[in-house]
Amino acid sequence: MKNILLLFFVFYLQSISSQVLLDADGPGNTYPLITSVLAPGYNPIEVPDCNHMEFGDHIDEVFDNALNENVFRFFIHRTPDNDRCINFDRQRNEIKTYDKSPDNLLGIEGETVVYKWKFKLAAGFQSSPNFTHLHQLKSVGGLLASMPMYTLTTRKGNPDRLELRYAETNSQVTLMQTSLTPFINTWLDVTETIKYGTSGTYELEIKKVSDGSILFTYSNNSIVNWRAGADFVRPKWGIYRSLINEQDLRDETVLFANFSIEEVVTLSLNDSATDNNPFYIIPNPVENILHIKNLSKKVNLIELFSLDGSKIMEKTMDDQSEVNFDVSSISNGTYIVILKGEKLYNKSKLFIISH
Known part of the structure; x- marks a missing residue:
């Protein structure tokens, strides 16, 4: 698996x-x-x-x-x-x-x-x-x-x-x-x-x-x-x-x-081993609280999407190195997190919700 x-x-x-x-x-x-x-x-x-x-x-x-x-x-x-x-x-x-x-x-x-x-x-x-x-x-x-x-x-x-x-x-x-x-x-x-x-x-x-x-x-x-x-x-x-x-x-x-x-x-999902500015999702799979850490200062928006392209959550950023999302009310499945910001390639990773 x-x-x-x-x-x-x-x-x-x-x-x-x-x-x-x-x-x-x-x-x-x-x-x-x-x-x-x-x-x-x-x-x-x-x-x-x-x-x-x-x-x-x-x-x-x-x-x-x-x-x-x-x-x-x-x-x-x-x-x-x-x-x-x-x-x-x-x-x-x-x-x-x-x-x-x-x-x-x-x-x-x-x-x-x-x-x-x-x-x-x-x-x-x-x-x-x-x-x-x-x-x-x-x-x-x-x-x-x-x-x-x-x-x-x-x-x-x-x-x-x-x-x-x-x-x-x-x-x-x-x-x-x-x-x-x-x-x-x-x-x-x-x-x-x-x-x-x-x-x-x-x-x-x-x-x-x-x-x-x-x-x-x-x-x-x-x-x-x-x-x-x-x-x-x-x-x-x-x-x-x-x-x-x-x-x-x-x-x-x-x-x-x-x-x-x-x-x-x-989206071409990033491999943190080769990414010059990796960010981390923990835990993954996640039950209730999704933690996103090691964020670049270039990031000003984080969006969560389902695989059918529907946006489910977003948060604006202000020089934060980490952010949390409460996903306790979201159905089990596989989702995408996207980081956006000025002069920043859209970085993305998959994560799984499993309550």
Whole structure:
């Protein structure tokens, strides 16, 4: 029996997901709604309101008949909108996660994250020949923080194009591009899946909501998705465009809906003999009180999951080296403990409850 359990510990793999949704809920209080999900108590919204107060909020909510639900409406005006009264050669109206956001909205090395959203470009949408960004994944921390890792952008040309741009270091390349025409005046459903790491993976799929037809797809099973010195990676959505060729632009409205950030943690259970920062579970099996000891100061959250992926308990940490869980009310069986924290790979171990 002991040998069977050992093999189970070594080879067992389990994926557990944690999903955060941001959906429009109707006109009014749009900024507080976005803030409550992406960075409670802080400011995840970058809008040009400061130089255009008479217009009102540059993001609001309206009912969309095609989707039969409320959606977010992003406004950008050729003038006088700018980039938050900071930069005047470009315009920005975006929402984001950042260092004030909850940990489960920030991508860290070793995680796989699935980003989903819907968007609609208005009929007659006009792109800058320089850049008109709709979405970015940005690395935070380190020397390359100013260069986005992935960018979904539109560009004026012959024809106008939708481009997927990528930067491993400090220069961008175009991974894929296609005519923008099929993407205009229709709702689009986007799924972006990324494994963060120096041996990462990336996949992007865009399809029409109306019939499910795929308009754009790209995948790479071996790509660098982590930068030296990085703390985390964060997503941004909205419209961020250059004003260098202002004559090519017009006032625009871009619709967004159903934002989703889902962390999928693939667990490879750690062997404490080879782990540089081992933690211990005692006793194991456990009857009533689970003791977790020798915790790193990097740990700020401990979660307990059942094997079907259901979270059963969690505790936040503050420089503690050990913590106890009362599992006396939990059914007998095999469970997983996961340690999370900034700059910390998700460490995990199995334990057994046997009353």
